[in-house]
Amino acid sequence: MQNMLTLISNVFRLGNASKNVGAQAVSEGTRMVVSARSFADFTPQASFPIKKCDLHRLEEGPSDEALLTREQGLQYYRTMQTVRRMELKADQLYKQKIIRGFCHLYDGQEACAMGIEAGINPTDHLITAYRAHGYTFTRGVAVREILAELTGRRGGVAKGKGGSMHMYAKNFYGGNGIVGAQVPLGAGVALACQYQGNNQVCVTLYGDGAANQGQIFESFNMAALWKLPCIFICENNKFGMGTSVERSSASTDYYKRGDYIPGLKVDGMDVLCVREAIRFAADYCRAGKGPIVMELETYRYHGHSMSDPGVSYRTREEIQEVRTKNDPISMLKERMLSNNMSSVEELKEIDLEIRKVIEDAAQYAISDPEPSLDELCNHIYARDPPMEVRGTNPWVKLKSVS
Template structure:
């Protein structure tokens, strides 16, 4: 009885300690980071920035540091990459509306600070796995824009040879978009287990949306990761309307960073790319360098489109709300303001980067369109790993065997 009483008292003290933080909530303005020391040449010379005090909220752990070291070169690279990812998603939007992309297509326009910020906070051999809003991650983790667009078009030049479509794109360090809601989370925990088993100094970021947060396998993965102290970072992209439903209608607790029970969590301003990068670096240090086991990250972000291209996105929110977010909290505009105010780049220089991003995407789209469509024999490839194919396969005609 005494041990039970001590445990209850300890839990109560933890709740009392962190409750004031949980009431405040993270802010999501894209341009509240302040310059702490003036940037200097060359582009590789670090300078200091100070994030807004409400960029993070913490549960059962400390917040990431608010002072951040950045360079001119990295800020410009992040701006270029965010613009490029948005241009790619806009191209996919246009191709879908032109009926060149069929089936499902889930875009991440508005959430670029999460994907690009994450890429700048992790290492090459870390692993990322996510759901079906996956196109930017596929490119940033070693793929190509042409490969993504060709995949969406169902062409052989696609990253999955035109067979996976919008949801199933992979690279050696990106374990894909996955179509079953929440199913990628235990797979991510398994990838982290493999890293620990092999003694690798890396971690896995298992991503899911607020709409997938209530799936049973998500909580099962939390439990196993904590039991085994896996180097797994569970990342909730809270874009406010998971599966086309306002969060408060589907979740009794919408503070997703607190839902790991004994797993600590950080809530992050997902509209400020500098805050996103800082949070990811904190998480990686937690899991890899400090070997503290799993951690939950919740990026509070926003998508401008509906749940998918078949969803207009205006039945559960107003057009005025979306327009307000675009005009006041856009992550690309926020970074643009930083770059101009801090003297990192002029308006004209940024316009040149915008034009370069557009030209890169336009060229990739044309190459993807020119890629061949799969022919009948291609349907029988990529079913088995090369060298393990059986001598026969059910459902095939005798004359088709030589095409295998």
Template structure:
């Protein structure tokens, strides 16, 4: 969690320096969700989420170098500099998706593949409270229930869909009940132990052949919807400060650790220091990496042999498509 926090703070800094450009959605404050889920599933399970994806890219096996390089649009990035802050992938992490709610039917498709191939794997499909109102989410849940797909639907409820409070756009804010006949749990998403145990229960439920289950993780983002948005228009500074003081997931875990004599504050500070150093080293690597050249613009779009010749931005520009 500390590594993800340092990663996001560094991303904010690099964005202010124009090294990272475009929309950048920070995960700071929600780290217990990604790390708690990861602690209770297998490395071979599938996971898909929306555009606030840096934390999951890291827990699903992406290196800090690859992730920060991708944020900066470098060719050494996890998506070769083509996805930027929103679209990252690993072998078992199927993105970061920019279209709200679009990842939910894809997540059910991953679960269908797990069932079709007769594996013991499952799909974790993460979406936000705003996406919960998408029609495709309800349709997917209906299909998943009929086919008893091994999918955990995870609603990261951070209280605000972009700049709109859930109470202003949602009649039924009990997102864990949205599946009708699909069982659901509401969990403290700021406590990694709660997330881990709830995910462990959900994982066992899915693998037993009972079908889908919903987890609603009550969480909170410490920054705006994207870097630079006017968050003071829809939530107060006092509200954010209170959550930071009382419910910071890293502080909550540190409290558990120290009270149970698992480690001292000095040991925790050393862990935090290492996380910061690792992120700083990765940032230096990313900044020194080159951007993908224009002639590679059409690479990895089509699967073909031999490569196709594609017209560029005008009839006189020719690009090769390499798979």
């Protein structure tokens, strides 16, 4: 206490010397005092009741209680808020015509990406469809590399040649543009895990719009026959492009679609629900019991892509109601504040830090040079020596470097 009083005294003494500098010091000093006082009083961990999962072919499912530490809560909040701000910045850059082409935003679904990452290991594998920015970030790619890829710059995660739908990282196999085609690829990755005996699993994601694709059921069949360690996840965000699930699917119980494969239906707007369900599913797969199908009930705030305003097949009031009552970030924030696991001031500081990271990344994505024509054919193959490739016309040849 004596140290705090001394700090305040010193701050006010500085204030007498210079009014402007002193005012800033008082602000900084007060924040330090508040932080020093409140950090000691924060609740280190708390247990929360969560929505029980619906089960298919399972006698028991994930716990309906979730333990959250303060450190985990802050990490989850920071990650989801970063994804949210990154997507809003991508929206802005697209409207400024700096980002062109396809761009499918993930805001509203942040609890899915964060919950999945919290429930598996970095050495586990993940593959998804083209709404991939959130997973690219949770799999370890920096915001600046994601935004630079969206703007087609050399510093992008795919060197500016992949764009919104084709981003990759270690143990992350993309963003895939063909509807449902990533699901058999995910089953193949799970087969590799089984073959190598490394106790790893593959999380294979697809949307409700892809849920009726034949190749998904072929993958289910093969995965069940071979007991592959694959978690098949349908991110049900209620609309496949502009078509509601009720109009597109005779059965909207996507977690039961595996038939002979066990399934879970999960609240995809609650990061703790998703985390607990993924932990359960990963343990199931690692135990050699075969695949599991999961449905994450979630919601996207933007339209299907940036060319879709998203309000011709649903109302603005509907979107606002979800934002108000069921937003994944607000839900986590309320839990932490109401249980004294954080303070409003601390979360505001995190928000300010994130805004700066996003702005710096956006500036990088705008100023970084585009890849040169010489790089057009590079990285066609992973390990082959340089080779001649026909270029932009029959008389021009470019050298491909792996």
